[in-house]
Amino acid sequence: MSSTETSPKELLLQAAIVHVPFDGWSQATFDAAVTDTGIERAVANSICPRGAVDLALMYHVQGDAEMVARLQSADLEDMRFRDRIAAAVRYRLEAVEDKETVRRGTALFALPAYAADGAKAIWGTADAIWNALGDTSEDVNWYTKRATLSGVYSSTILYWLGDDSENHADTWAFLDRRIDDVMQIEKLKAQVRDSPVLSKLMAGPNWLLGHIKAPQKASGVGLPGRWDPR
Template structure:
């Protein structure tokens, strides 16, 4: 028995499983077909066949079709990432190191399914899936920041996730086309992107300090109008 077959057999639900209980096994089996058939109903039905299921069972498990499998795959990836990062000693690291580790870990988790990731991006780039694409990217950035210990509740909560979404997206696209050994070029690119963000944040901080030292125009005008101020 192949390793894939053994894994699928080990992960099969026991007893008389419901369509809901077949969702994870179907997703796992479908990953072998996505590189060839994309995130499509054909790949989903092929996964059902691998598990000895009729296509109708796959349709019951995922009534919204293959894109529902993709959405579950992305959510599962975030959950797996959160669990993996929780087992690391992130609090001992600097913030930039925590984010670097989070992005690198996410990509390394999918190194064996890089073509499936590429096919997923192709599906998410379609106009009808724009909402899912944005929600999924935001959820991944949020997972990384939460794992990094972020507790912000003001506008920084949004800006941090927007910035990380941009960084992660650029590194992901670079990684998909990286043929260097152990993705060394991707990790170097990741370091540069993080450094760019840090330089921007430092520049913003210096600008705020400069603005704080500048005389207030509104206060100056107020004094002209109301000399007693």
């Protein structure tokens, strides 16, 4: 298959998106996509063992890729870092052509059977944003940055889904408030580090957290992070 040829899974996703607003990311949508594309059922089942769930995850990953491409082409040089993060989240939401596809996806990944997939997708978005913005953290901050941004992103999505303001102005204001809240936490952490008393109280926990390393530094262990005994 050439690099420009559309894969069977991409064809299924393109066909499924038409049906998602009506049937959600469901078996009915997957069956309709198989029929519309003419792809053999055995082939479709082999590339999407969980049917529309796999297509929903692919749709999310494609949105992340569009966001990263826009970040890489945007001029962010004169922006404060918190504004770069806000821009990234905004770009991610603006990558969505039909809000109903996300609404249906939110309903799907709220189900207990797929909640872990949804959480992983949100984490993946946060990771893509930090990587695109040049994050070089190698310790526990690698995790806290992504966990915090995952919370900001997921809460912003829920607000955005119910937002009918012009050009989603209310959503962007909500996003700015959430990021401001995070920045307050970072200021508090800096105050603790600079305090002669509080820094001593946190010496033990900080020593413990200092041994946690980012996953990209874990060589061959296959885990999301590692403990460094040194």
